[in-house]
Amino acid sequence: MGWGKRSVLSAAVTVVCAVTVLGVPGTAFAAPTPTPSPSTSPTPPPSKDLEKVREKLDKLYHDAAVATDAYNAAEEKAKQQSAEIVELAKKIDQGQQRLARLKDQAGATARAQYRTGGIPPTAQFLLSNDPGQVLDGAGLALQGQRAARSLISELTSTQTQLQGYADDAAAQWKKLDADRTAKAAAQKKVQQQIDAAKKLESQLEKKEQQELDQLEQQAALKAQTDWLDTGILKRIHGKASAQGEKAVAFATAQLGKPYVWGAEGPQSYDCSGLTSQAWAAAGHPIPRTSQEQWQQLKHIDVQDMRPGDLIIYFDDASHVALYIGDGAIIQAPRPGRTVTIAGAGSMPILGVVRPDA
The missing domain is CATH 1.10.287 (Helix Hairpins)
Known part of the structure; x- marks a missing residue:
């Protein structure tokens, strides 16, 4: 891992990369389908209607993120x-x-x-x-x-x-x-x-909700694998600064805590609440919102990023996560989710900023 000593987190990232979020270049997005027995049949692919539901939910939560920043x-x-x-x-x-x-x-x-x-x-x-x-x-x-x-x-x-x-x-x-x-x-x-997103999700049956989760995971995996297929990780060799290591350590300690919009700890966070508090804990306060972080902090080329840097997502800078190395981030994703490790390329990257440049 690029940020120094390999630790328990390194092992956790490796496991997550391998089986859930990060993927590797050229890998498939689902486990090989087992040979069906007479009593079982393959799970049918999610319907196109669910894909529309996923797109609508993505838009609702994205709009909620923009409003949260405001x-x-x-x-x-x-x-x-x-x-x-x-x-x-x-x-x-x-x-x-x-x-x-x-x-x-x-x-x-x-x-x-x-x-x-x-x-x-x-x-x-x-x-x-x-x-x-x-x-x-x-x-x-x-x-x-x-x-x-x-x-x-x-x-x-x-x-x-x-x-x-x-x-x-x-x-x-x-x-x-x-x-x-x-x-x-x-x-x-x-x-x-x-409320609109929750209402839409509440109308789904349990099986549909599971299929929707599968769609979300597949979309994230595909985006991450496409990003990795560019060979980007071969060009990223930055080592975390002392403050960057502290920021990563703080964010790691928050894993599993719920996303709550407008929250900045210690029991819950929104995306920029997590990143701003991580850097405050590192002794380097930064702006509160993802848009201000994008506007005010020093921009870094993606290939030059190091653990502790912040990756800003979407054209409107409505989401931010903390890069932790090995193509992974720690983020507070959205309502209904918890602080988690994800693939750095699983969402459209706007750019990278460095708090302690």
């Missing part, structure tokens, strides 16, 4: 905006305290001027018995005037700054409200797609 993105934005509003509130509070102190100083200055009678310096010089003392006082008065002008300037600046903070907070509240609305709309769409 939900996760809106949630992340809402979290960020809430944090910014909290910071603005702290700045506003600090500014108000500063403004109160400046107003107290301005009031003290005004009271002092009132006590002196507010007589202009020239009049004080003419009426005084000690002109030298008046001149000394005039110097102090000039300093006082400068201090007063500085105080007024600081008051004005603080008031302007406070108004700016208040305007920013109001704008963030509007964005927060808009993203909450977007989040609710995405949540509704996710649930609609999943």
Whole structure:
């Protein structure tokens, strides 16, 4: 395996590759059909109607994945905006305290001027018995005037700054409200797609459900074998980084946990929830959604990928999985499934990104 020490996972991947998901170039997609006995007959191939059902289910779950990404993105934005509003509130509070102190100083200055009678310096010089003392006082008065002008300037600046903070907070509240609305709309769409898929599956008889599962497995096996037949694995020799090994180890520990849309652990995950948490556990936080991971992380050629890299799937970057080596991935596939090992080429690959490039 390309990511270092061969472990229990390596053996597990080998078994999975051989008998369930990964396949090898040129292999058939089903075990040889045994010679039927008089009391048994070969299982008939799935009907074309079931193939249409599979295609419809694929579309429903794909649309649910797209909506899930939109939900996760809106949630992340809402979290960020809430944090910014909290910071603005702290700045506003600090500014108000500063403004109160400046107003107290301005009031003290005004009271002092009132006590002196507010007589202009020239009049004080003419009426005084000690002109030298008046001149000394005039110097102090000039300093006082400068201090007063500085105080007024600081008051004005603080008031302007406070108004700016208040305007920013109001704008963030509007964005927060808009993203909450977007989040609710995405949540509704996710649930609609999943409910429609469950309803469609519930209409199938047990035998049809088994045949549908067989169709799904065959489609994944064919895609994986076609990918392997290109000879791609002969060109992939990357070794995992230390952080990549940690990300793979984290993802491996999540095997068997259920897919739940919008979840990021520790008991359940969606696809990007798993990959983002795996890299967070490796000490390298990455964006939350598969689309953001595709947009923001460094793109890598498929032949240069190494364990720990993320494979992005479908033209709209609606699915992501963690590459673990030997042509395999760990993924949280869709509702009704669990975190599992699958073939890296079992779905249409958009590209590969590297979190710790």
